[in-house]
Amino acid sequence: MAGSDPRAALDGIVVLDLSRILAGPTCTQLLGDLGATVWKIENPKTGGDDTRQWGPPYAPGADGSDSDLSAYFMSANRNKRSVAADLSDPDDRAMLEALAARADIVIENFKPGGLIPFRLDHQTLCARHPGLIYCSISGFGQTGPNRDKPGYDLMAQGYGGIMSLTGAPDGPPMKVGVGIADVMCGMYATIGILAALRHRDATGEGQHIDLSLVDSQMAWTINEGVNYLTSGELPVRRGNAHPNIVPYDVFATRDGHVIVAVGNDAQFRRFCDFLNRADLAADPRFATNPGRLTHRDALLPEIAAALRFWTTDAIITGLEARKVPVGPVNTLDRALGSDQARARDAVVEMPGPAGPLRLLGNPLKLSATPVRYERPPPHFGADTEALKAFLSAKKAPE
Structure with missing residues (x-):
């Protein structure tokens, strides 16, 4: 200061x-x-x-x-x-x-x-x-x-x-x-x-x-505003999900919640490796982000079910080691006291x-x-x- x-x-x-x-x-x-x-x-x-x-x-x-x-x-x-x-x-x-x-x-x-x-x-x-x-x-x-x-x-x-x-x-x-x-x-x-x-x-x-x-x-309103101006389609509420990226959301874990923000296809493959779900990475529906957007309703339940078996700390440690963006959902005491x-x-x-x-x-x-x-x-x-x-x-x- x-x-x-x-x-x-x-x-x-x-x-x-x-x-x-x-x-x-x-x-x-x-x-x-x-x-x-x-x-x-x-x-x-x-x-x-x-x-x-x-x-x-x-x-x-x-x-x-x-x-x-x-x-x-x-x-x-x-x-x-x-x-x-x-x-x-x-x-x-x-x-x-x-x-x-x-x-x-x-x-x-x-x-x-x-x-x-x-x-x-x-x-x-x-x-x-x-x-x-x-x-x-x-x-x-x-x-x-x-x-x-x-x-x-x-x-x-x-x-x-x-x-x-x-x-x-x-x-x-x-x-x-x-x-x-x-x-x-x-x-x-x-x-x-x-x-x-x-x-x-x-x-x-x-x-x-x-x-x-x-x-x-x-x-x-940034990307959602321009999404509407470009497509003419009104966006919908998605909770913590992202309108243009999948998976980009908050998921329940064995002991809390975790944020996973997969920004590209290489990160998605590494994410699937952590989940021991190579089949998801190989599925042509999910191989690219446009595909994951189209088929988000099929993909997200699979991810949610897999992550529920892990603790929050284990997920963060495992994904950080694989350079997949991940983070906690902190309360203010944890955030400001970190x-x-x-x-x-x-x-x-x-x-x-x-x-x-x-x-x-x-x-x-x-x-x-x-x-x-x-x-x-x-x-x-x-x-x-x-x-x-x-x-x-x-x-x-x-």
Whole structure:
């Protein structure tokens, strides 16, 4: 980790963060990890970001009671400064307008047009500050017939199609276990902002980034989306199976489950060798991946029956020796407690009100400008006075 390293990719970049919940905060946490100064604006009328109340669990306060740091809030809000500001208050709004004048980036996730009454919308701020990068995140985007509909991760997963692909073949549509539409939208927002920064640095010109949960979710249907566009055939739910590769699935073992991901025909032959089922490799129905796709209903029961006789560890050991992709289905304690997770700093510790906070680490490994873990998730309004000092220290540019 690089908490004391003065170098960071986004040193000197100032972010006015008007977002809440998960998509926007995911983006601004990434920017903060990369060294940007992120001022997170929270509404005092509601007690701050909605996710502060999305618990338990909560980090304990100094007195042992629950603090305002829910685990959900902490997952997307490190490396930020919390400012309590009411947009309807003229003095608070003037403070935010002054911050916008000093900022490189503004990010918000209000409903389209929701910031116009407060003069913090992209048309107003980008006209005043031509070099400003302004990112708007909403459920459906700033245009289109659904622009005014609210956007939540579950609705985005439903509208954008991913739920129709997720779940058991004979079960109901199923959302992904975490808010993946929000998270991926935050990732796309980060990419767009970094691209806009490069353009701004080259030309002096800022721009508006219009991003929606549904747009980004449709984009990451990836191969299944293009499968449909190419064939005209709707994909079906396959549980853990793959639409284009067989066998690529989770199988029951004598003592649990194992993942087998056979990526090519040579791997399939080695897999059959492990199973002592040379007949499967020799069967012309199964010799190639297109054939295995066509005859998956005949092949998979044979594989499942063979693997049930083996323990999970024996399967993993045997297939790894034969260079066939294989792996466990870890619970979070095993995943985050593994030697691999420790070696890669998958879990980091930051100071909390009653002891260390254990958080998920940033996966980026940058050799020259490593990510920083400098500021733990902030208590509500903890940095309001610091913002006022920041704004008074130097006159904002016109």
